[in-house]
Amino acid sequence: MGELQHYSADIPSVPFAQRPVIILGAGIIGCATAKQLLLNGFPVILVAEFLPGDQDIRYASAWAGAAWHPAGGISAEWRYLQAVTHRHLLKMAQEEPESGVCIVDALEYVEQPPSTNSSAWGKAVASKWRDLQPDEYPSEFSCGWSYKTLVTDPTHHMPYLGKKIIDLGGQFIQKHVGSLEELYRMFPESSVFINASGLGSKTLKDVQDDKCFPERGQNVFYKTDKCRTLYFRNGQEYTYVIPRPMSHGVVLGGVKQADDLSPEPDMEIAHDEIARAHRLAPEIIPESPSEDDLSYIVGIRPSRQGGFRLDSEQQGNRIVLSAYGFGGGGYAFSYGVADALVKMVEKAEQENVIL
Numbered sequence: 001m002g003e004l005q006h007y008s009a010d011i012p013s014v015p016f017a018q019r020p021v022i023i024l025g026a027g028i029i030g031c032a033t034a035k036q037l038l039l040n041g042f043p044v045i046l047v048a049e050f051l052p053g054d055q056d057i058r059y060a061s062a063w064a065g066a067a068w069h070p071a072g073g074i075s076a077e078w079r080y081l082q083a084v085t086h087r088h089l090l091k092m093a094q095e096e097p098e099s100g101v102c103i104v105d106a107l108e109y110v111e112q113p114p115s116t117n118s119s120a121w122g123k124a125v126a127s128k129w130r131d132l133q134p135d136e137y138p139s140e141f142s143c144g145w146s147y148k149t150l151v152t153d154p155t156h157h158m159p160y161l162g163k164k165i166i167d168l169g170g171q172f173i174q175k176h177v178g179s180l181e182e183l184y185r186m187f188p189e190s191s192v193f194i195n196a197s198g199l200g201s202k203t204l205k206d207v208q209d210d211k212c213f214p215e216r217g218q219n220v221f222y223k224t225d226k227c228r229t230l231y232f233r234n235g236q237e238y239t240y241v242i243p244r245p246m247s248h249g250v251v252l253g254g255v256k257q258a259d260d261l262s263p264e265p266d267m268e269i270a271h272d273e274i275a276r277a278h279r280l281a282p283e284i285i286p287e288s289p290s291e292d293d294l295s296y297i298v299g300i301r302p303s304r305q306g307g308f309r310l311d312s313e314q315q316g317n318r319i320v321l322s323a324y325g326f327g328g329g330g331y332a333f334s335y336g337v338a339d340a341l342v343k344m345v346e347k348a349e350q351e352n353v354i355l
């Protein structure tokens, strides 16, 4: 009897595995993480102002291209996060067409001879990688590659994730919070909190990360059935044509405008994007597409000087995991980040249950 009393005094009344993990943010990062945690048996509650299916320029995940492209100039650790994401996206493309993930051909034309840390590392991950012959790419480029890659149509993927999370037993609460402290008060029994609030981390009272900044993106959606090949110009000029087979069209871009929050499409940018896309992929994008086949996409990327945060901090009895600042690559890193966060939650679990 004495021993039992000793245990009840030391161990919280709710066992670790039954305390919900609280995620702030329901973009691709928060939702992919929720899915992976739920698949591993952890209870999850997401709190967010914008939820899957919502459309607001500040909700970046609604507007992404979204292509998986091996980023150049990143660390081996970050490359691995992209590789893990590729593995998950490939499985969804093969087994869950409703996820909006599709396998497409990619043609990448490279302006400068590739350096040691170029995007060519992707050949270890993407299938059918092949160096293009000089007559297979426009003469202004130094080389090129073709490979199979994955595109995620966010107009299908975010609603798919929302449903998946509910089906797996997760919960959404639609709410704006002013601070992480507000979340701690809402869930006093929880010990793991994940900050996946994107640009929200700039203004949350107890985060106020000054490195975060909004980076406006604007794309053109062009309706066409020639939507099975991705074109990517790798170099100083930032141009892509990303297929969206499930929406019967392609997304043309791109542009990055730091600290610009304008919601209206800028038609000068749109015309320039169409002209660049036509030069890159004339077989798909005509010089003057019919206005009836065009629509415009505007979204704010949650960028961060020095790159994203993915780390764990002990704050008193709580573990706070930060995963924000993914800029223009949130989809390409998403499931790798989610799996890394699951491992951090498992570490917290181990420390809480092996006393």
Ligand SMILES: Cc1cc2nc3c(=O)[nH]c(=O)nc-3n(C[C@H](O)[C@H](O)[C@H](O)COP(=O)(O)OP(=O)(O)OC[C@H]3O[C@@H](n4cnc5c(N)ncnc54)[C@H](O)[C@@H]3O)c2cc1C
Pocket: 024, 025, 026, 027, 028, 029, 030, 047, 048, 049, 050, 051, 058, 059, 060, 061, 062, 063, 064, 065, 066, 067, 068, 175, 176, 177, 178, 179, 196, 197, 198, 199, 200, 201, 204, 216, 217, 218, 219, 242, 297, 298, 299, 300, 301, 302, 323, 324, 325, 326, 327, 328, 329, 330, 331, 332, 333
């Ligand atoms: C035009 C465009 C094209 C892009 N193309 C690509 C691409 O091809 N490939 C790629 O990988 N990426 C692409 N991206 C980038 C990608 O969209 C982002 O990196 C990604 O969506 C970021 O996801 P996130 O979950 O971190 O943030 P978000 O999607 O912005 O979600 C943030 C969440 O936090 C919530 N939140 C924030 N603050 C608070 C608060 N105080 N209280 C409550 N809730 C809060 C929001 O409501 C939201 O739910 C593109 C982006 C744009 C705009």
